[in-house]
Amino acid sequence: MFSKVQAIFDRPPADPVAKNFPFLGSSWTVTFLILGYLFFVLNYGKKFMENRQPYDIRKIIIIYNFFQVVYNGTLFGIMFYYFFIDQIYPLNCLATLPMDDPKKNIERVISYIYFINKIIDLLDTIFFVLRKSYKQITFLHVYHHALMVSAIYWVVRFNGFGGQFFTMALANTFVHVVMYFYYMISAIYTGLKRSLWWKKYITKIQIIQFVIVILHSVYILVFNxxxxxxxxxxxxxITLSLVFITLFSNFYIHAYMKPRNVKQQ
Known part of the structure; x- marks a missing residue:
């Protein structure tokens, strides 16, 4: 029985080269990674910190945020070049490149680097736990991080690298440059955190990115x-984007609109 289940999970990937990349060789690796993440941030981490003072990891967070700005900024620049300048895909059809395409390895590497960044993103929640910032460990936060890692894995496993998902990756890396830059500035200059008026616009551009993803997919489905x-x-x-639009919109309303309405009353 177990061998049959193992055979389902270890079926050959859409791109046979994918199995050579760390974290993509077996579904069990990603499965245990996500389960370990969920167990720590929702259960064990809080028990571990129960009788401990919050860790002072401000310097680590500043370095981490700087790293994320550089990482996402570089990846955004690379994708922008191949997306709009070199145009490895026609904008009206972002199908995964054929195996014999001379730029196939470029598609693989860009997709894999983006996937690894989603794993690195899991550290956000780990830092919340170590700082006892439990109010930031929301359903939206945990769901978003866990889903991005698992969804990218299974898409690569069954469909291959790149393709239409580059639209989301391009928009997402831009958003993360802005987001982690804000986090870095607020961590360096703690007194400015409340005066950084553009914090709420981060949520707005997060919503806009998913609108762009939906519109692009709908455009291709209708016109091509x-x-x-x-x-x-x-x-x-489209479905994932609609879910995220709903969740981020709900967060925006409760974080930035309802408090203002309460004050007015």
Whole structure:
């Protein structure tokens, strides 16, 4: 029985090269990574910190945020170049490149670097636990981080690297440059945290990125139905984006609109 289950999880990937990349060789690696993450941030981490003072990791967080700004900024620049300048995909059909395409390795490397960044993003929540900032460990936060890692893995496993998902990756890396830059500035200059008026606009651009993803997929489905990118994955992108729009909009209303209404009353 177990061997049959193992065979399902270890079926050959859409791109056979994917198994050579760390974290992509077996589904068990990502599964245990996500389960370990959830167990720590939702259970064990809080018990571990129960009788401890919050750790002073401000310097680590500043370095981490700087690293994320550089990482996401570099990745955004690379994707922007291949997306709009070199144009490895026509904008009206972002189908995964054929195995014999001379730029296939570029597609693989960009996708993999983005995937690794989603794993690195899990540290956000670990830092919250170590600082006892439990109010920041929301359903939206945990769901977003866990889903991004697992979803990218399974998409690569069954569909291959790149393709239409580059739209989300391009928008997401831009958002993360802005977001982690804000976190870095607020960590360096703690007194400015409340005066950084553009914090709420980070949530707005997070919502906008998912609107862009939906519009691009809808455009291709309507005006280029012969595009070879799987229709089911278009609807997966649209569904995930709608869920995130709902969650981020709910967060924005409760964080920035309801408090103002309470004050007015």
């Amino acid at each position: 139905p012969k595009c070879e990118f799987h229709v089911g994955l278009h609807f997966l992108l």
